[in-house]
Amino acid sequence: MKMIEGGVCAPIGYMASGVHAGIKDSSPKDKLDCALIVSTQPAYVSGVFTKNLMKSPPVYWNQKVCEAGEAQAVFINSGNANAATGEPGHEDVKTTAEWVANGAQYGPENVLICSTGVIGVPLPMNKIENGVDDCIDALSAQRGLDAAKAIMTTDTEAKEYSVEFELGGSMVRIGAVAKGSGMISPNMATMICILTTDANIAKEAMYPLVKAAADISFNRICIDNDMSTSDTVMLFANGRSDIEEISIGSPEFSEFQTALNEVSTHMAHWLVKDGEGSTKFVEIKVSGTENNDDASAVARAIGNSQLCKTAFFGEDPNWGRFAAAIGYAEAQFDPTHLKISLNSILLCDGGIAADFVEEDAAAIMKKGEFTIHVSAGSGPGEAVFWTSDLSHDYVSINADYRT
Amino acid sequence: MKMIEGGVCAPIGYMASGVHAGIKDSSPKDKLDCALIVSTQPAYVSGVFTKNLMKSPPVYWNQKVCEAGEAQAVFINSGNANAATGEPGHEDVKTTAEWVANGAQYGPENVLICSTGVIGVPLPMNKIENGVDDCIDALSAQRGLDAAKAIMTTDTEAKEYSVEFELGGSMVRIGAVAKGSGMISPNMATMICILTTDANIAKEAMYPLVKAAADISFNRICIDNDMSTSDTVMLFANGRSDIEEISIGSPEFSEFQTALNEVSTHMAHWLVKDGEGSTKFVEIKVSGTENNDDASAVARAIGNSQLCKTAFFGEDPNWGRFAAAIGYAEAQFDPTHLKISLNSILLCDGGIAADFVEEDAAAIMKKGEFTIHVSAGSGPGEAVFWTSDLSHDYVSINADYRT
Numbered sequence: 177m178k179m180i181e182g183g184v185c186a187p188i189g190y191m192a193s194g195v196h197a198g199i200k201d202s203s204p205k206d207k208l209d210c211a212l213i214v215s216t217q218p219a220y221v222s223g224v225f226t227k228n229l230m231k232s233p234p235v236y237w238n239q240k241v242c243e244a245g246e247a248q249a250v251f252i253n254s255g256n257a258n259a260a261t262g263e264p265g266h267e268d269v270k271t272t273a274e275w276v277a278n279g280a281q282y283g284p285e286n287v288l289i290c291s292t293g294v295i296g297v298p299l300p301m302n303k304i305e306n307g308v309d310d311c312i313d314a315l316s317a318q319r320g321l322d323a324a325k326a327i328m329t330t331d332t333e334a335k336e337y338s339v340e341f342e343l344g345g346s347m348v349r350i351g352a353v354a355k356g357s358g359m360i361s362p363n364m365a366t367m368i369c370i371l372t373t374d375a376n377i378a379k380e381a382m383y384p385l386v387k388a389a390a391d392i393s394f395n396r397i398c399i400d401n402d403m404s405t406s407d408t409v410m411l412f413a414n415g416r417s418d419i420e421e422i423s424i425g426s427p428e429f430s431e432f433q434t435a436l437n438e439v440s441t442h443m444a445h446w447l448v449k450d451g452e453g454s455t456k457f458v459e460i461k462v463s464g465t466e467n468n469d470d471a472s473a474v475a476r477a478i479g480n481s482q483l484c485k486t487a488f489f490g491e492d493p494n495w496g497r498f499a500a501a502i503g504y505a506e507a508q509f510d511p512t513h514l515k516i517s518l519n520s521i522l523l524c525d526g527g528i529a530a531d532f533v534e535e536d537a538a539a540i541m542k543k544g545e546f547t548i549h550v551s552a553g554s555g556p557g558e559a560v561f562w563t564s565d566l567s568h569d570y571v572s573i574n575a576d577y578r579t
Numbered sequence: 580m581k582m583i584e585g586g587v588c589a590p591i592g593y594m595a596s597g598v599h600a601g602i603k604d605s606s607p608k609d610k611l612d613c614a615l616i617v618s619t620q621p622a623y624v625s626g627v628f629t630k631n632l633m634k635s636p637p638v639y640w641n642q643k644v645c646e647a648g649e650a651q652a653v654f655i656n657s658g659n660a661n662a663a664t665g666e667p668g669h670e671d672v673k674t675t676a677e678w679v680a681n682g683a684q685y686g687p688e689n690v691l692i693c694s695t696g697v698i699g700v701p702l703p704m705n706k707i708e709n710g711v712d713d714c715i716d717a718l719s720a721q722r723g724l725d726a727a728k729a730i731m732t733t734d735t736e737a738k739e740y741s742v743e744f745e746l747g748g749s750m751v752r753i754g755a756v757a758k759g760s761g762m763i764s765p766n767m768a769t770m771i772c773i774l775t776t777d778a779n780i781a782k783e784a785m786y787p788l789v790k791a792a793a794d795i796s797f798n799r800i801c802i803d804n805d806m807s808t809s810d811t812v813m814l815f816a817n818g819r820s821d822i823e824e825i826s827i828g829s830p831e832f833s834e835f836q837t838a839l840n841e842v843s844t845h846m847a848h849w850l851v852k853d854g855e856g857s858t859k860f861v862e863i864k865v866s867g868t869e870n871n872d873d874a875s876a877v878a879r880a881i882g883n884s885q886l887c888k889t890a891f892f893g894e895d896p897n898w899g900r901f902a903a904a905i906g907y908a909e910a911q912f913d914p915t916h917l918k919i920s921l922n923s924i925l926l927c928d929g930g931i932a933a934d935f936v937e938e939d940a941a942a943i944m945k946k947g948e949f950t951i952h953v954s955a956g957s958g959p960g961e962a963v964f965w966t967s968d969l970s971h972d973y974v975s976i977n978a979d980y981r982t
Contacts, residue, residue, distance in 0.1 A: 295899025496698025
């Protein structure tokens with residue numbers, strides 16, 4: 177598998193654009209805030225969405241479109257989440273989809289809509305209308321990066337990625353664009369990730385692929401443990417590459433899944449690294465529990481702990497806090513079997529302090545990236561999770577977000 | 580019920596002391612770090628403890644003593660939690676209890692031990708031995724406040740409280756001392772609260788009383804959502820007041836429960852107000868859910884949310900964040916029935932923005948204390964929860980705790 181240029185436009189048959197529509201009044205003039213990604217021919221589409229009860233109108237809309245399973249466009253605005261906007265919010269989604277489909281070969285029922293930003297404020301529909309028009313005019317196979325820029329909220333980097341690999345004797349491509357740096361928690365985050373591919377995928381294989389990819393990537397990260405109303409991961413597949421249709425259970429299905437997992441994981445890690453105020457990227461690997469669920473609970477407990485996250489920020493190898501979080505994870509194991517390591521340095525052995533040099537451990541934490549290994553015994557359970565630290569900048573960003 | 584002086588020594592027949600033993604090397608010379616509270620005659624005792632799997636050796640010890648149900652002394656050190664210290668940690672608890680009981684009319688099996696501070700470091704037993712000796716020498720019915728000071732870790736205020744009220748025709752008293760300002764989360768917190776009373780309580784009534792009091796107070800607060808290895812609430816009752824024994828189900832049982840609840844709630848609120856970096860005291864009241872569990876889940880979701888807590892700090896009436904937290908609480912209700920108010924200002928009505936003046940809402944949040952009311956419909960469920968904000972100082976305190 178080889179990294180290539182182009183983001184969502186890297187696969188054959190996709191165009192994108194990003195424009196400034198002034199949706200957030202205080203945004204600088206050059207801030208892009210509307211994005212459009214289009215497949216030049218009909219594509220299958222599937223997605224996974226937030227489990228938040230207060231899910232936004234666009235999420236309801238996209239779930240319906242994904243149930244039907246065919247789409248050709250996704251329009252995304254930043255600056256306003258169109259969440260907690262009631263019936264008018266639902267109407268606004270429909271209207272936006274109609275604008276996008278106006279003059280196209282596809283109908284509004286083939287248009288996906290995402291909105292991200294402040295919750296509880298009606299969409300400024302006059303600006304959205306201009307945004308849609310300008311996005312359609314600007315569509316180009318060279319403008320994936322504009323789309324990546326347009327969907328940013330507190331992100332500091334535009335996030336796109338694309339790869340190419342051989343599948344069934346031909347080359348196929350996967351492209352990705354994503355945003356999200358706060359309100360990030362499993363299931364999922366105030367995040368949007370659009371994946372495109374020119375692979376030829378059977379309709380019924382779409383959901384298993386995107387679900388599995390999200391589960392091992394976006395559902396394994398945490399910035400602040402707050403699940404948003406808008407989280408969305410969607411995969412388009414337009415079959416433009418020269419390969420046989422991939423059906424569930426075939427060798428090509430597995431190979432494609434592996435590639436999709438890699439792309440999703442790359443994007444998920446990027447979200448954490450660019451997380452609000454993030455100065456550390458921490459991998460938490462847990463093994464030795466009775467089952468994977470227990471391992472996952474332990475990994476998440478550390479990854480979500482405010483005290484562990486401030487210790488990461490403080491570059492303090494305070495494994496007692498890790499042990500406390502492990503202890504309240506509600507996993508069952510013998511505490512006297514607990515081992516905690518920081519990269520290769522054993523901090524805790526048999527539930528008590530190991531013999532290590534504090535300064536060596538602190539030196540590891542001064543690096544931007546490190547791994548905490550937790551072993552809870554000899555069981556087969558294992559899990560991995562990625563998290564950021566909790567810094568002063570996180571507090572500043574979120575205390576002042578709207579003002 | 581009347582507030583009186585004396586803290587844990589306010590009830591008849593209790594003495595206390597607090598001394599400096601230098602347990603934390605870097606502590607200032609005058610920092611008290613060992614406390615002793617003694618009932619001059621045998622008392623019943625019961626308690627509730629952390630559910631953390633990594634519970635500390637003192638917690639195991641106290642659970643055993645409380646099962647037997649009779650004790651006369653509790654020794655508490657700050658600066659070291661004696662947690663994640665393995666078998667030597669258990670030995671150290673036993674040795675400390677023996678030192679406390681040495682020369683007394685009670686045995687080590689009637690001595691409770693609490694330790695709070697850094698996790699994973701063996702207790703400095705030579706210092707503990709001096710601390711025990713000095714505490715015994717200093718015992719006095721006038722030194723409740725010294726005990727309160729000695730158990731502080733990152734607390735900025737010594738926390739003691741005592742009340743007097745009539746029960747069954749006589750006056751009885753309840754005293755309390757508590758510590759804990761970080762690692763605070765339901766079930767419970769890195770908190771210790773010792774309650775004393777001279778009421779004459781039936782042995783089998785002890786646990787129901789302390790359990791119910793903890794459930795509506797210490798188990799309804801959150802500072803940082805981290806459950807500690809050491810959380811302990813214990814009630815001593817020595818029967819020195821001139822009243823009949825209180826048995827389960829009697830009118831006096833209910834009256835005593837009410838008073839104990841009031842004292843526990845007072846202490847729990849104090850922990851939040853003095854929470855690490857806390858600048859706000861936020862009450863969250865939820866009603867209208869199908870049952871109390873759903874109401875509680877909603878209240879906790881807001882109280883634990885990093886994004887809500889930074890909004891409190893930022894004095895930003897960003898109800899969209901509250902709505903997002905409510906939505907992921909896993910409570911079931913119709914989002915179109917959701918109402919959110921800040922004190923008397925309606926922010927969200929029917930799941931969408933209400934017509935309110937942003938500045939008025941912000942002005943309320945500038946006050947140190949306010950209430951968020953959430954109504955989810957017309958069900959009978961209700962719950963209350965108290966939380967602090969997430970401030971720069973929280974991050975500073977916890978990034979630098981050990982160094």
